[in-house]
Amino acid sequence: MGLSERECLDLLASRSVGRVVFADENGPLAVPVNYVMDGEAVLFRTAAHNTLGRHLRDAVAAFEIDDVDDYNETGWSVLVRGRTTYAESDELPTAEDALPYAWPEGTRALVVRLSPQSISGRRLLPG
């Protein structure tokens, strides 16, 4: 059952950890990050020298969140697809709590923005 874009954006705003989905020289992969929303764009931090930083300067990528309860056979997932760019500091939100905070592995100076071309989601229902 499809979710509306409004429902997807509400779910995205309600969470703080999701997965960046992109491709490197060995194919597609997904890496969990924490994130914040800036309107309909996803912002997350990384470092320019690591896998995310090296591949997301200008890339086709996606961002996925979900919450699936296998025992009760219920859940939902949301997928944002678009392009990533390095966010320039003058285009970032100015409030401190509107910026993503990267706790895994320490300071990461680079903020990546995923600008959506599509936002879709579905509710998972028992078959």
Add this chain to the structure above:
Amino acid sequence: MGLSERECLDLLASRSVGRVVFADENGPLAVPVNYVMDGEAVLFRTAAHNTLGRHLRDAVAAFEIDDVDDYNETGWSVLVRGRTTYAESDELPTAEDALPYAWPEGTRALVVRLSPQSISGRRLLPG
């Protein structure tokens, strides 16, 4: 902090829902599925006519599981990268509970096998 392949396989065996990561004509994406392990391979069900079925007959793909607690700033993630094929019925586990069970959206006749070329994982620690 990197996890050993043994730790990754133990984590994979301990869960039942993860994300298939692959690419379609619009780039990389991730879709949650439930799954079982068959040795070091990941098995999940789909239908031949849907997005997963159409793109995974012979594809470079990945499978991701994670458990991240943003509040406590702890967690882990595991990534299996390899190739997918349609699993032939004579190469599937024979025990009923060794087969993946697809509850989202009803019956799915096709079993896809992701055969790993690499299995990696890391523990996420506060910065």
